[in-house]
Amino acid sequence: MEQHLLNNQKRIKEPIEKPEPDEDISIYRHSSADSNFCSRQPFRSNAYVLILVIKGKINLTSNFTPETYKEKDIAFLFPGAIYEVSEVTDASFLRIVFKKNYLKNQGIFLSNAESYRLFQSNSSHKFSLTKEEFNDILHNALHLQKRLKLPADTPLLNEVIRNSFLEVLYDLFLINNKRRNFSPVKHDRKAELTSRFLNxxxxxxxxxxxxxxxxxxxxxxxxxxxxxxxxxxxxxAGELIDEVVIREAKVLLTGHILNVSEVSEALSFSNSSFFGKYFKKYTGTSPSAYRLAHNIARTSSF
Incomplete structure (x- = not known):
C-alpha cells in the first residue's frame, strides 16, 4: 500500500509550483509585457501572495473560483492555492510574496487561525480599494520593496524590513475590519492552539x-x-478537516491524471466506495461526476 501510494504520487502531475527565490519575502512588479507573464499552465502557490493591481484588468482563477481584478483591487492568496490567469488587459501590478517561515522567524503573529478568519475560504479574497486605501498600500509596498534592496550589511536590516512589512500587513487588517466589521483576533492561547492545529x-x-x-x-x-x-x-476541527480534504480531492479529480480509485488511495481512504460516499456527502455529487464536469484549464499563469 505504501509503495503504491508512492508510485501514485510520482504519477501525479500537479499544477506547476511556481518557483520563488530563496528569500522568505520579496516583491515583484509585473506587466502584460513580461516575457514570463504567461506560462500557459496553472500553478500552486508555495507562499502567501498579495496582488495589488495598479492598472488594467486581470482575470484570475483561485481554487476554481474566477474573479476579475481591476485598478485599485487587491487579492490575497494562500500557500497551496491553485491559481491561473486567463486574460490580461494592459495590466500592471505588484506581487508581494511572503513565506510561512518569514512570519515565524520574525515573530510576526499572523497565524493560520488568524489568516483563516480574515480570509476564510467562503469569503472573497478580493477587495476593491478606495483611492486613499490604494495609495496607502502602494506607498507602503514600494517602501518595503526599497528596503528589501538595501545592502545585506545594513545595520538592523531585518528590523527595518520587518517594520516595513508590518505596515503593509496592518493595512490589510484595517481594510478587512472596515469591510467585514470583524473584531480583532486576540493573540491568546486559543488562537495559538488553533494555529498549531491548522499547521x-x-x-x-x-x-x-x-x-x-x-x-x-x-x-x-x-x-x-x-x-x-x-x-x-x-x-x-472536524469541519475544517473535511473542508481541506474535499478541497484536495477536487484538485486531484480535476487534474484528470488519477482515476477515482487512485484519488481515494492518494488521500488514504480505505476504499473508493467509502471515498465516494464521503465526497458526495459534502459536495452533493459523486467523484466520477465531479471529475467529468470539471477540468483545470491550461491557461496563463504568473
Whole structure:
C-alpha cells in the first residue's frame, strides 16, 4: 500500500509550483509585457501572495473560483492555492510574496487561525480599494520593496524590513475590519492552539482525518480542540478537516491524471466506495461526476 501510494504520487502531475527565490519575502512588479507573464499552465502557490493591481484588468482563477481584478483591487492568496490567469488587459501590478517561515522567524503573529478568519475560504479574497486605501498600500509596498534592496550589511536590516512589512500587513487588517466589521483576533492561547492545529492539518490531512489524532498530537481532548477551534475560526476541527480534504480531492479529480480509485488511495481512504460516499456527502455529487464536469484549464499563469 505504501509503495503504491508512492508510485501514485510520482504519477501525479500537479499544477506547476511556481518557483520563488530563496528569500522568505520579496516583491515583484509585473506587466502584460513580461516575457514570463504567461506560462500557459496553472500553478500552486508555495507562499502567501498579495496582488495589488495598479492598472488594467486581470482575470484570475483561485481554487476554481474566477474573479476579475481591476485598478485599485487587491487579492490575497494562500500557500497551496491553485491559481491561473486567463486574460490580461494592459495590466500592471505588484506581487508581494511572503513565506510561512518569514512570519515565524520574525515573530510576526499572523497565524493560520488568524489568516483563516480574515480570509476564510467562503469569503472573497478580493477587495476593491478606495483611492486613499490604494495609495496607502502602494506607498507602503514600494517602501518595503526599497528596503528589501538595501545592502545585506545594513545595520538592523531585518528590523527595518520587518517594520516595513508590518505596515503593509496592518493595512490589510484595517481594510478587512472596515469591510467585514470583524473584531480583532486576540493573540491568546486559543488562537495559538488553533494555529498549531491548522499547521498540523496542513501537513497530515492526507493520512489523518480524525480529530482524535490532532488532539493527541496537541495533548488535549478532541472536545476541547473543537471548542477552541470553533471559537477562533467559526468551524469545528472536524469541519475544517473535511473542508481541506474535499478541497484536495477536487484538485486531484480535476487534474484528470488519477482515476477515482487512485484519488481515494492518494488521500488514504480505505476504499473508493467509502471515498465516494464521503465526497458526495459534502459536495452533493459523486467523484466520477465531479471529475467529468470539471477540468483545470491550461491557461496563463504568473
Amino acid at each position: 498540523l492539518l496542513t501537513d497530515h490531512f492526507r493520512m489523518e482525518k480524525k480529530v482524535q489524532y490532532y488532539a493527541n498530537a496537541l495533548y488535549i481532548t478532541p472536545r476541547h480542540l473543537s471548542q477552541v477551534v470553533k471559537q477562533v475560526t467559526g468551524k469545528t
